[in-house]
Amino acid sequence: MENPAVTFEEAMKRLEEIVRQLENGKVPLEQSLNLFEEGVRLSKYCQEILQRVEAHAVKINENGVIKDFNPTETK
Amino acid sequence: MNGTTTNAYSVSEINALVKETIQGNLLFRKLLVKGEISNYKIHTTGIWYFSLKDERSRIKAIMFVSANRFVKMPIQEGMSVLVQASVGVYEQGGEYQLIVETINPLGAGLLFLQFEQLKKQLFSEGLFDDSRKISLPLYPFHIGLITAPTGAAVQDMITTIRRRWPIAKITVFPTLVQGKTAVPQIAQTLQFADQQGLDVLIVARGGGSIEDLWAFNDEIVARAIADCATPIVSGIGHETDTTIADFVVDHRAPTPTGAAEMVTPLKSEVLATVLDFRLRLEQALFLRLQREQERLQNLKTNPNLIDPFRLIRMQSLHFDQLAFRLVGFANTFMVSKKQQLEHLQLLLGKNFKIIFENATNQFQRNVAHLDSLSPLNVIHRGYAVLENEAGTVVSELAHVEINQTVQIRLKDGRVSAKITKKERL
Numbered sequence: 001m002e003n004p005a006v007t008f009e010e011a012m013k014r015l016e017e018i019v020r021q022l023e024n025g026k027v028p029l030e031q032s033l034n035l036f037e038e039g040v041r042l043s044k045y046c047q048e049i050l051q052r053v054e055a056h057a058v059k060i061n062e063n064g065v066i067k068d069f070n071p072t073e074t075k
Numbered sequence: 076m077n078g079t080t081t082n083a084y085s086v087s088e089i090n091a092l093v094k095e096t097i098q099g100n101l102l103f104r105k106l107l108v109k110g111e112i113s114n115y116k117i118h119t120t121g122i123w124y125f126s127l128k129d130e131r132s133r134i135k136a137i138m139f140v141s142a143n144r145f146v147k148m149p150i151q152e153g154m155s156v157l158v159q160a161s162v163g164v165y166e167q168g169g170e171y172q173l174i175v176e177t178i179n180p181l182g183a184g185l186l187f188l189q190f191e192q193l194k195k196q197l198f199s200e201g202l203f204d205d206s207r208k209i210s211l212p213l214y215p216f217h218i219g220l221i222t223a224p225t226g227a228a229v230q231d232m233i234t235t236i237r238r239r240w241p242i243a244k245i246t247v248f249p250t251l252v253q254g255k256t257a258v259p260q261i262a263q264t265l266q267f268a269d270q271q272g273l274d275v276l277i278v279a280r281g282g283g284s285i286e287d288l289w290a291f292n293d294e295i296v297a298r299a300i301a302d303c304a305t306p307i308v309s310g311i312g313h314e315t316d317t318t319i320a321d322f323v324v325d326h327r328a329p330t331p332t333g334a335a336e337m338v339t340p341l342k343s344e345v346l347a348t349v350l351d352f353r354l355r356l357e358q359a360l361f362l363r364l365q366r367e368q369e370r371l372q373n374l375k376t377n378p379n380l381i382d383p384f385r386l387i388r389m390q391s392l393h394f395d396q397l398a399f400r401l402v403g404f405a406n407t408f409m410v411s412k413k414q415q416l417e418h419l420q421l422l423l424g425k426n427f428k429i430i431f432e433n434a435t436n437q438f439q440r441n442v443a444h445l446d447s448l449s450p451l452n453v454i455h456r457g458y459a460v461l462e463n464e465a466g467t468v469v470s471e472l473a474h475v476e477i478n479q480t481v482q483i484r485l486k487d488g489r490v491s492a493k494i495t496k497k498e499r500l
Contacts, residue, residue: 004216008216009214015352019355025363025366032360043353047346047349052242053241054241054245057245059246059249060247060271069233069247
């Protein structure tokens with residue numbers, strides 16, 4: 001299973017690299033178009049991820065049982 | 076008492092009596108006293124002055140250089156200590172004080188000493204080294220909180236993470252954070268959390284007294300943190316609180332909220348970065364296409380591409396021009412050479428004539444001259460040539476003898492003659 005933290009970070013890095021290459025202007029035209037497409041895809045992907053909102057925090061007790069974490073609990 | 080002065084003691088007498096009473100009592104010669112240090116001062120002479128106090132009372136104390144120079148531990152205001160001392164009376168001042176022989180930490184003071192020792196020990200093992208510290212992930216998607224499940228600390232952390240970076244999952248690993256049983260529990264929880272494969276961990280607790288925070292100075296907790304493979308941040312107590320845990324973690328935050336801020340980026344900023352990238356992509360491509368467009372346009376209007384024969388024609392014209400010039404030059408050259416030749420021929424002709432004439436004249440002169448030198452001419456003029464019989468010319472008297480026959484050449488023949496007489500001039 002992919003680690004979302006890793007893939008997001010990689011996506012950001014790759015996106016930055018693509019922008020740099022395109023701004024450089026030394027890439028052949030056809031490749032530029034491909035890079036552009038890839039860049040747009042990555043930026044959409046990143047935007048999507050950023051819109052996510054995690055609903056609940058959870059807590060794990062010593063038995064490994066996961067429960068929703070309710071901060072107002074006293075125990 | 077009736078107020079007369081006969082039974083009254085003088086001050087000195089009273090003080091002397093008190094001194095005698097106290098110093099006579101064996102108990103006061105050597106006893107152990109516990110209390111908190113207060114008003115600690117080192118005099119220029121090296122003598123220590125302080126007070127020992129408890130909840131209600133205080134007593135002055137003095138420690139001479141002979142005793143205090145053996146003391147290794149640092150003395151701090153408020154420290155709990157156990158001293159071995161005697162009670163001394165300063166008669167003239169009517170005061171008594173402890174004359175301290177030895178002093179040792181007690182309770183919190185002892186703890187403090189242990190803290191310093193552990194710190195030194197772990198430092199020498201390299202547990203605090205920068206090279207051991209792992210960098211935090213830029214975009215954590217799963218954050219673990221090792222902390223008390225109740226209280227402001229955990230709530231603040233969750234609120235902060237939610238506010239800044241709502242994408243992240245949060246898992247709370249509840250544990251005691253103070254008291255005797257806290258130490259093993261914190262260590263176990265850390266170990267457990269480390270194995271869950273989260274992106275980053277926070278170990279935190281709210282503010283409290285030194286004693287409250289003491290679990291995080293424990294060696295077991297410190298080593299459990301050091302063994303964490305997951306990046307871990309501490310947020311313990313208030314800003315001014317520093318525990319050993321704070322030295323061992325990968326990053327230290329001053330408070331639980333600070334820790335939550337440290338591990339999370341700001342969603343709005345990251346989003347802005349992505350949008351900025353997107354904009355730059357479009358701009359870069361647009362510029363690039365524009366450039367290519369210009370290039371194409373330039374090619375389209377290039378005259379050589381429109382009319383490819385143009386170049387050839389131009390070259391051809393150039394060639395013709397050069398050929399024409401070459402021919403012209405050759406002609407001129409030939410004409411000039413021809414002229415030169417004619418000129419030379421003329422000169423030669425002229426010269427030859429002159430030479431010939433000169434030669435002829437010269438010849439005639441020579442002939443004339445030769446002629447004038449000819450003996451025939453001489454003979455013409457009447458001179459004769461004498462020869463003897465041998466045919467040799469006689470030109471001197473010595474050449475002839477008397478009665479010798481000689482030949483004489485005349486202009487038109489010869490005669491023979493005999494010498495009759497010789498006469499020297």
